[in-house]
Amino acid sequence: MTKIIDGKKISKEIKDEIKQQVAEMKKVGKNIALAVIQVGNNPASTVYVGNKKKACAYVGIESFSYELPEETTQEELLALVEELNKKKEVNGILVQLPLPKHIDEDKVIKAIDPSKDVDGFHPENVGALSIGQEGFVSCTPAGIIELLKRSDISIDGKECVIIGRSNIVGKPMALLLLRENGTVTVTHSHTKNLKEVAKRADILVVAIGKTKMVNEEYVKDGAVVIDVGMDRDENGKLCGDVDYDAVFDKVSAITPVPGGVGPMTIAMLLHNCVESAKRND
Ligand code: GUN
Numbered sequence: 001m002t003k004i005i006d007g008k009k010i011s012k013e014i015k016d017e018i019k020q021q022v023a024e025m026k027k028v029g030k031n032i033a034l035a036v037i038q039v040g041n042n043p044a045s046t047v048y049v050g051n052k053k054k055a056c057a058y059v060g061i062e063s064f065s066y067e068l069p070e071e072t073t074q075e076e077l078l079a080l081v082e083e084l085n086k087k088k089e090v091n092g093i094l095v096q097l098p099l100p101k102h103i104d105e106d107k108v109i110k111a112i113d114p115s116k117d118v119d120g121f122h123p124e125n126v127g128a129l130s131i132g133q134e135g136f137v138s139c140t141p142a143g144i145i146e147l148l149k150r151s152d153i154s155i156d157g158k159e160c161v162i163i164g165r166s167n168i169v170g171k172p173m174a175l176l177l178l179r180e181n182g183t184v185t186v187t188h189s190h191t192k193n194l195k196e197v198a199k200r201a202d203i204l205v206v207a208i209g210k211t212k213m214v215n216e217e218y219v220k221d222g223a224v225v226i227d228v229g230m231d232r233d234e235n236g237k238l239c240g241d242v243d244y245d246a247v248f249d250k251v252s253a254i255t256p257v258p259g260g261v262g263p264m265t266i267a268m269l270l271h272n273c274v275e276s277a278k279r280n281d
Contacts, residue, residue, distance in 0.1 A: 002248055002249065002251055002252065002253065002254060003151070003252065003253040003254075004253075004254060004255075004256055005147055005151050005226075005253055005254065005255045005256075005260060006256075006259065006260075007143075007147060007255055007256075007259055007260040007261055007262065007263045007264050008259045008263050010146070010147060010150050010151070010263075010264065010267075011143075011263035011264050011266065011267040012263075013150070014146065014264075014267040014268075014270075014271065015055065015058060015059055015267055015270065018059045018267070018270050018271060018274055019058065019059040019060060021274055022059050022060040022061060022274065023060060025274075025277065025278075026060065030277060031062060031089070032060075032061045032062065032091050032273055032274060032276075032277040033061065033062040033063070033064060033089055033090050033091055033092075034052075034056055034061055034062070034063050034064070034090075034091065034092040034093075034094060034118065034269075034273050035063075035064045035066065035084045035087075035090045035092065035093045035094065036049055036052060036053060036063055036064070036065050036066065036094050036096065037066040037068065037077070037080065037081075037093070037094065037095045037096065038065075038066070038067050038068065038096045039068045039069075039070065039072050039077060039095075039096075039099050039100055039103065040068075040069070040070035040072075040099075040100050041070070042098065045096045045097075045098075048096065049065075049096050051266060052094070052266055052269060053065060055266045055267075055269070055270055056270065056273075059270050061270060061273050061274075064090065066080060068080075070100055072100075072103075073102075073103075074102070074103045074104060074107065074108070077095075077099075077103060077108055078107070078108065078111050081093065081095070081108065081111045081112055082111065084116070085111075085112070085113040085116065090116065091116065091118075091273055091276040091277045091280065092116055092117075092118035092269075092272065092273045092276050093112050093113070093116045093117065093118070094118060094119055094269070095108055095109070095112070095119075097168075109121045109122055109123075110122065110123065114135070114136075115276065115279065115280060116276060117136050118136055118139075118269060118272035118273050118276055119136070119138065119139065119269070119272075120135070120136035120137045120138040120139065120142070120172070120272070121138065121167070121168070122136075125137070126167070126171075126172070129172060129175050129176075130175055132179065136272050136275070136276075137172060137176065137268075137272075138168055138169070138172040139264075139265045139266070139268035139269045139272065140168065140169050140173075140207075140228060140261060140264070140265045140268075141169055141172045141173040141176050142172075142176065142268040142271075143261060143264025143265050143267060143268040144173065144176075144205060144226055144228070144261060144264065145176050145177075145180065146264060146267075146268065147226070147255065147260075147261070147264055148203070148224070148226075151253065153203070153224055153253060155177060155180035155181065155182045155203065156180060156181040156182070157181060157182070157183070158182050158183065158202040158203050159182075159183050159185075159200050159201050159202045159203070160177040160182035160183065160184045160185070160201060160202070160203045160204075160205070161184075161185045161187060161197060161198050161200060161201035161203075161204050161205070162174055162177075162184070162185070162186045162187065162205045162207065163187050163188075163194070163198060163204070163205070163206045163207065163208045163214065163241075164187075164188065164205075164206070164207035164208040164209070164228070165186050165187075165188045166207060169207040169228055170186060170188075170207055171186070173205055173207070174186045177203070177205075182203065185197060185200070185201075194218070195217050195218050198214070198218040198219065199217075199218060199219065199220050200220070201219075201220060201223055202220075202222075202223060202224065203223070203224045203226070204218070204219060204223050204224070204225050204226065205226045205228065206225070206226065206227050206228060206229060206240070206241045206242050207228035207229070207241070208229070208241050209229060209231070209241065210229075210231075210241055211229070211231040211232070211233060211239060211241065212231070212233065212239060212240070212241070212242065212243040212244075212246075213241050213242075213243075214227075214241055214242040214243060214247070215242075215243040215246040215247060216243075216246050216247050216250050218247075219247050219250055219251055221250055222250075222251070222252045223250075223251050223252065224251065224252055224253045224254070225242055225247060225251050225253070225254045225255070226254075226255050226260070226261065227240035227241055227242040227244070227254070227255050227256075227257050227260060227261065228240070228241065228261050229241030229242065229257060230257060230258075230262060231257075238257060238258050239257055240255075240256075240257030240260075242254070242257075244256065244257070
């Protein structure tokens with residue numbers, strides 16, 4: 001029987017735990033606030049930002065919203081980040097990506113105070129993760145580890161294959177699986193014999209951004225499949241990078257899209273906001 005890993009349910013559990021923590025902190029006068037910056041009106045970003053603000057409200061974290069026009073200059077954005085870095089009442093700063101083309105994303109990420117970088121994108125936090133030191137971890141891969149743990153899927157000693165090497169998902173995913181003692185392989189567009197490599201996986205994480213690319217030819221019997229994709233099929237329906245129906249009978253566990261990895265990203269963002277508030281006490 002294939003287990004459907006219910007990210008919506010697990011993220012709700014985490015959010016309820018966080019809600020309790022936030023309430024306890026409020027009792028001793030500690031409020032938590034996240035600044036959310038969106039530049040322009042990319043429709044997907046507007047949905048993501050809206051969901052993040054809604055989740056903050058649910059757990060009792062205040063969110064300060066900065067909706068800036070598409071024409072905002074890099075200097076203006078950097079000045080806002082600087083201002084938020086200095087504000088004591090702001091615990092987390094999130095700049096929604098992608099940014100308009102005229103703005104250098106790396107420069108903006110680097111400008112965020114690493115102790116407020118709840119996305120875990122700053123080079124200092126990425127570096128800390130790579131050498132096993134404390135810092136903020138990118139929310140999507142952190143959420144995947146939490147999904148596996150709360151579904152009683154052990155990582156220790158397992159063959160873990162990641163398809164995709166992005167800075168936001170693939171690379172930090174590799175480091176986190178390694179930290180859990182997985183044997184990790186990262187594959188990408190230049191990988192030879194991708195199907196054969198993917199088939200070695202006990203745990204297969206797919207974050208390639210290609211609609212339903214991974215079918216039954218990529219998975220071993222009994223594998224655990226984690227689908228990070230957020231795509232639309234030929235009928236406009238939300239789906240992932242994995243052909244869910246094609247692999248379903250072959251795998252032991254799988255995340256659906258929607259309702260798998262997506263809700264976990266937001267839960268981990270809230271977790272990072274609470275951590276930030278605790279650390280900067
Ligand atoms: N764009 C897509 N995913 C993310 C994310 O996790 N954080 C931010 N800031 N932007 C994104």
